[in-house]
Amino acid sequence: MNLGAWAWGVFFAGLVALWGALFLLQRLKVRHREQRVLTTLFWHEAQEEARARTLVERFRHPLAYLFIAALASLLWLAASMPSRKDQTGERFCVLVDGSADMAGQGRLARAVERAEEWAQRLPRARTEVLWVGANTETLLAAGEDIAWLRTRLAARDAEACNSRTGAVLAAMADAKDAAGRSPRFVVIGAAPEGGRSLPENLSWTHEDPAEQGEAAREVVALGLTPDAERWDQVDVRLELRGVQAAADWSLDLDGAAWQGTADEQDTAKGKAWLLRGIPANGQTLHVQIHGVQSERGRAALRLPDRRPVAVFVDPAVNQGPLAQVLSADPSLRLTGAPAEAAVCVAGPDTDCGGKPALRLVPQAAQEQAFLLQHTGELDDEAALSLALGEFGLDRIDARDMAQSSGWSIALGSTVGATREFRLWTELLDRGRISFVESRAFPIVVGRALHWLAGEAPVVPFLAAGSPLPLPLSTASTGFAPAADVMALTAGDWALPDGSTVPAALLRGAAGPAWNGPPAQPSAAFPGGTWNLLPWLLALAFVLFLTEWFLYKGQRLP
């Protein structure tokens, strides 16, 4: 047997102290018995009642002392919180799932109850209880008083994130003790996600507080792709589970109901709808499944702002193939007013008023055929990667161009006050080089201008718990967002460039199914209901009643 409140030494010392204190009180206590006499005259003279309250007289009423000492001992033992002794030395970890899967229908309340029962059942000194929401937090450390658990759980609510119990389980399984054993786990909540390396001898059990027969109605995926034909439009794909008809969900753009049509298709997880031709004007698209209050029943997606970029073209360079490409690109709007332009296309010395510029420069003016000037937001590797990948320069057959022209076709980067993209004027000479005839030429010009304009990258989707996806390579601009940016919960998140995008709780981003060792039955875990406290209190009550009846029967003073 273990004592949960204090060590055995403290228990016995307290017991001895209790008995001693009761002994002293017993000696000092005088219990009078009522008696009528003919006269108290002589007793008044002879009485020495005060001398009876001393510690040096004979000890009286030992039976009464035994009763009170036994009663006090039982209560002291009850206060020591005795529990069954565990001999194995194993560690235990109870994981309480705090994800959106626990929202609604009393699931979290049931999970809290089970967590408290498990904390009571397992060895207190070697069991900890963790809350697994967007972050992992300790609810009850090993050895802590169990009363803290209810207090700390009372303020908890399901968080707008996907379940992470699988990730936490995998991380903690590596924390082995001196004997090389991993903790044994109790997972209370949704089934843990897989996709991680786990020890084969992992010992765990699972309890799902969901009601039997509950059917999930949730958003599986929500994302967009640029429209293949219209620069200023996007196509949106919505996938839902547990929803069979378009009438069961609604969509709005910044609060205004969307009235278009959607192409329906069946998927492995449910149904999907493709919404075509949605204006890419920077609005936020909101989806809501009717009748679902939890975060799983709704999602938001920020549409890119793909309005044409206003470009001022210096008349001196607005000719030939460059002029053709500029006028044919629907994502550009040529303007004759430099003041209203976002970017300009100019020669080497043209004053662009401090605006970003695509410049045609003589070969003698710069070493590289293509030179990317940024304001210091990129390192050299990122700048070259941007130019090659995002601008489409990787589509150029640089070797062929070099052989045919006899030039060294190189790419470089530099730092300056404004963004610029400089290329040799000679590259536009059809007679010398085939650059303008390549498929890359209009792509390079268009994407370079969009980057110069500082457009935000197209974010196809943002799922809570997943890294920010890279922009689409076919029709995006800007630099790739940081790969380590990850929204932990659904809601608005700030990107590295200062803009905010809404993150959605998507079932499709929740990770693969569990691929580790199967869960064991809960009976394989030690403990079970072993609670001495009610028995101790009952026995103390019986003792108290017995003493009371003996006292009333004058068998006990």
Next chain:
Amino acid sequence: MRTSDRHPERELQGDLRLTDCESGAVENVSLTPAVLDRYRAAYDRFQEGLAAVASRRHAGLLALDVEKPVVPQLAQLFEQGRYSV
């Protein structure tokens, strides 16, 4: 009087709250040997006092045991001229 008056330990033991049946006065008493000795001393002093009062007035003092029949005790007095309790 009663013969047990001088030996209350035959009826009384332990810690008592004695109530005078006439005056209602209360005395808390723990019957220890010392207390009993003091009680008997007080009782003897009272009896001696009664005898002294009777002697001064040239009167007799008759002590009757109220727990025994009175007539035989009186008969003994009349027959023998004295009665001892």
